[in-house]
Amino acid sequence: MRTYEVLFILSPQVAEEEATTLVSEFKKVAESTGAQLRNEEAWGRRRLAYPIQKFTEGYYHLFVFESDGSLSELDRRMKNVDRVLRHIIVRTDEDHKRAEKLAKRNPKKERVRPAAPMAPAEQQQPEFPIEPEARA
Amino acid sequence: MALQPRRSEGSGGGGRDSRGGPGGQQGGKKKFFYRRKRVCKFCVEKLEYIDYKDVKMLQGFIPERGKILPRRISGTCALHQRKLQNAIKRARTVALLPFATD
Numbered sequence A: 001m002r003t004y005e006v007l008f009i010l011s012p013q014v015a016e017e018e019a020t021t022l023v024s025e026f027k028k029v030a031e032s033t034g035a036q037l038r039n040e041e042a043w044g045r046r047r048l049a050y051p052i053q054k055f056t057e058g059y060y061h062l063f064v065f066e067s068d069g070s071l072s073e074l075d076r077r078m079k080n081v082d083r084v085l086r087h088i089i090v091r092t093d094e095d096h097k098r099a100e101k102l103a104k105r106n107p108k109k110e111r112v113r114p115a116a117p118m119a120p121a122e123q124q125q126p127e128f129p130i131e132p133e134a135r136a
Numbered sequence B: 001m002a003l004q005p006r007r008s009e010g011s012g013g014g015g016r017d018s019r020g021g022p023g024g025q026q027g028g029k030k031k032f033f034y035r036r037k038r039v040c041k042f043c044v045e046k047l048e049y050i051d052y053k054d055v056k057m058l059q060g061f062i063p064e065r066g067k068i069l070p071r072r073i074s075g076t077c078a079l080h081q082r083k084l085q086n087a088i089k090r091a092r093t094v095a096l097l098p099f100a101t102d
Helices: A016-032 A072-080 A092-107 A118-124 A127-135 B003-011 B021-026 B041-045 B055-059 B079-091
Strands: A002-012 A036-052 A055-067 A086-089
Touching: A002 A016, A002 A036, A002 A092, A016 A055, A036 A072, A036 A086, A055 A086, A086 A092, A086 B079, A092 B003, B021 B055, B041 B079, B055 B079
Parallel strands: none
Antiparallel strands: A002 A055, A002 A086, A036 A055
């Protein structure tokens, strides 16, 4: 099972109704090729970092799919629809797996750090014998 | 003494003190090159997966001009710099980050 993240930007000229129909259409396309929707986020209207087709804003939408196959059909569709300014499909399962492995390995390095606070603790010890003498 | 912290930074999350600490105090007057050892942010915070959608985090690695901050300045380890680079490039394609700004 692979997980894919699909992020796309819709033109700011698209009306809300049209946007929702487009989004549901894309969902259907993906699901017809055997993908299952795991997560969906509508980021709404966002400023673009640079103008695309002279637009400075766009509607961002994110899908997270799980699938055994590829999402090439969805990719093709998104390319053909003019309303989609940009889209990106990223496979994330492998990276997440690798990240988990690394996260397990790293705690070993972490153990070095607790040694640092030991030094000040030793310095404090000689202070205790001095104080009672001063009071006495 | 001064060379040690500088070289060890490449090893990425090495076990040495984060600063030149004792060494810096001893030769404080002679060496005015007191450089703080830079540590890979991702190693410290254990963020192994660098997400291209996390714009706020990525922006910390993008100076004014919109370029990717080099490793020698940020102190990121090689592995994470590579992943960071990919994440920034992905973010650029979907207009989350600029390619260049003036």
